[in-house]
Amino acid sequence: MKPAADLAVIGGGLAGVEAAWQAAQRGYRVAVLEMRPQLMTPAHRTADLAELVCSNSLRSNQLTNAVGLLKEEMRRLGSLVMDWAERTAVPAGAALAVDREAFAAGITAALASHPMVEIVRREVTELPGDPGDLAHGAGVCVLASGPLTSELLAASLAEFTGIEHLYFYDAVAPVVEAETIDRSRVFPASRYEKGDPEGYLNCPLSREEYDAFYEALVGAEAHPRRSFDKAIFFEGCLPVEEIARRGRHALRFGSMKPVGLVDPGTGRRPWAVVQLRPENTLKTLYNLVGFQTNLKWGEQRRVFSLIPGLEKAAFARYGVMHRNTFIDSPRLLKATLQFRGRDKVLAGGQLTGVEGYVESAATGLVAGLNGARILAGLSPLVFPAATAVGSLCAHVSGGGADKTGGAGAADGAQGTGRLRRVAFQPMNANYGLLPPLENLVRDRRERNLYLSERALKALDDFIKDHVLDLAPVTWRR
Template sequence: MIIGGGLAGSEAAWQAASRGIKVELWEMRPAKTTPAHQTGYLAELVCSNSLRSDELENAAGLLKEEMRQAGSLLMEVAARHRVPAGKALAVDREGFSREVTARIEGHPSIEVIREEVKEIPAGRVVIMATGPLTSPALTEALKDLTGEEYLYFYDAAAPIVTADSLDWSKVFRGSRYGGGEGDYLNCPLSEEEYYTFYQALLRAERHTPHPFEQEIYFEGCMPVEEMARRGPETLRYGPMRPTGLVDPVSGKRPFAVVQLRQDNREGTLYNLVGFQTSLKWGEQERVFRLIPALARAEFVRYGVMHRNTYINAPRLLTPTLQLKGRPEIFLAGQLIGVEGYIESAAMGLVAGINAVRLIKGLEPLDLPLDTAHGALIHYITTADPARFQPMNINFGLLPPLDRRVRSRRQRNLLLSRRAISSWQKILGEFSLN
């Protein structure tokens, strides 16, 4: 039983049915719709029609290539409905979803049931792939199932940058008041640098929310640009306060600092502490690169402020996408804390294959960390549960190469080649039965 006919649910259904398993795919649309959907098609693209870069020096391109090699329905259909978009894979939105729907509904092993699921059944293998707009009834059922008092209903995520892209000559370690043994990286700003940054932040263009995404801000997740509007000193008494910090270069307290916190175990990614934002992505790069240490920063995730529903995956999910304590229940798509069309579909692919393996008495696959699929799953299942936020695929999630490569493009290509080599070694397991 698969609940949800979006990208993840559709890919999961195809993977399972292609391996000889009878599938029920439950989708409440069009009888009951959501504020974001416009049609009753499966795999509807509700925002952009772009599936992002198709090049192997881009992590999204690598993830798509792994999906193609694993027999992805969505990648096959996307190729037939491609529209001009430079180096990106963009599709005719309606044609893409219409063909996915026809292929799913026409498969002899898939029964599409157009009804809302309000309870999670016991005693059968289930894949939940209901996305960020999970219905209220199913949200309550998921709370009961997981034992969590609440799910996350609003993203307030700060940008994440790669460690390699920082100007380390303009960074010093240290925690305010000397606590934490220097767990934070501090990016100091002079008075002139701070006010230049502040003015740019005030003028920056913001993302316009959808009608169903009300701007409900709490003091604990206030967008940095909203804080700035309260006055020129607000940030210096908030996330940019320099209290208790001494810059070892000058021997003095900085006028202001931006703190970076390690975001993964490997120390390849850092997030900007307290910098959740609703600025447009291009504006985030422009404004945040005014921070001297971030002048050449590589942003692998932008800050977001929007409605979302996702579980605390590090606390609840195994690396095989099974619910801890309930191995017959798999979760996939944005519900598990991945961002983006491709990431959601990729998780559906893995959940579909692993559900089949469970049914057939085989061990579900724990994918290699040096593949795009494995790296993304590793992140969402091992991140700090207290600070977990959704993540896109990016090269910072993969283990670094065994040698330093100065060219970012060359480094990314080498990471992709290594990933594809590792991926091809497990494709036999993927195609088993």
């Protein structure tokens, strides 16, 4: 019997629609297997594909910002999500925000009317096994079921990857770009001079600074806690703002304890300390140790900028605490987004350990494009590490400029109901993932612009040399 599709996409979210589009535009029959509306996730409200579950902003649209760069790269790669984001944009200054209903409806209609796409409304309960036995009879499959993957599929995924390689919560501290830390205000040291003397950067706070920080923290606005996120708090992993609410000095006896540290500037033990730990081997990124938080992103910027040394810090990613199904990608995925040892199964979206709408769509784009290449008998592509999309694929596959797989970890990542630390943490697009420029450029805006120019040049060359050998077909609609 003729299979129903060449490529099956599990999940019609931000990643899934982009994966489907890339393969369908190259002439392959695609089945998008989406469980809504039969089975809803706790966050989605509609039956539309590419529903934005929270904010309607796709964040910065500028080439001085890594997510702005990622958007431009996606435009050049023929992204469906970027096309509809622009068609449905609403005024948002330097950001790209959309009319969420028009955005999701436009994308759903574009796929529903595509001659090579079939949208199948059903829950996939098991992961495709061996080649020849893939979902919906397809030869290649893209797994893009997202952070709220259904329970049955998550159980099957745990079997497929090994339970220790699947995470259900994301509880991470903010990460800042190293170059934006004011070194004149911080000092390197490990507690009690044990271990690497450069192990941590310490931000010392005087009593007055601590009091001001404390007041700002307990008064800051947090995301509303959703019922499906509660489990994470029962696990004993409390946000820093909730620990602070237990008493003015709770943090001084917890993650901000100053014991074992002497500020070389004063020769004394500080009143309190925030420790910064390298997030990667290049030390281009640092996380705020023990600062997992549920505060709104703008509030994190405002409150954490009160910490001495972080006044002008650029946040590579903000702290989050929410339900998030993601796999230990550095151990499971190649930079082509194929599963190691299962070449015909690819992954895209938040499940791979990227964070954010645009990042999810971008990795879906790579998975779909590579799925089409496998069907065409061409080798799947590894995007250049100097591009934002390539740097994300490198990050999730453990081979990036940040060498995530073997580097330091943010505190508080959770596993299957037990607290445990993992080396791999989900990541937004950021310049810290790109290889540094050869020449030092002090001004941050200027440096970011150079990095973006370098990325776009690398991408244009890459498209010319590699992507166009399987160019999109022009469909009449």
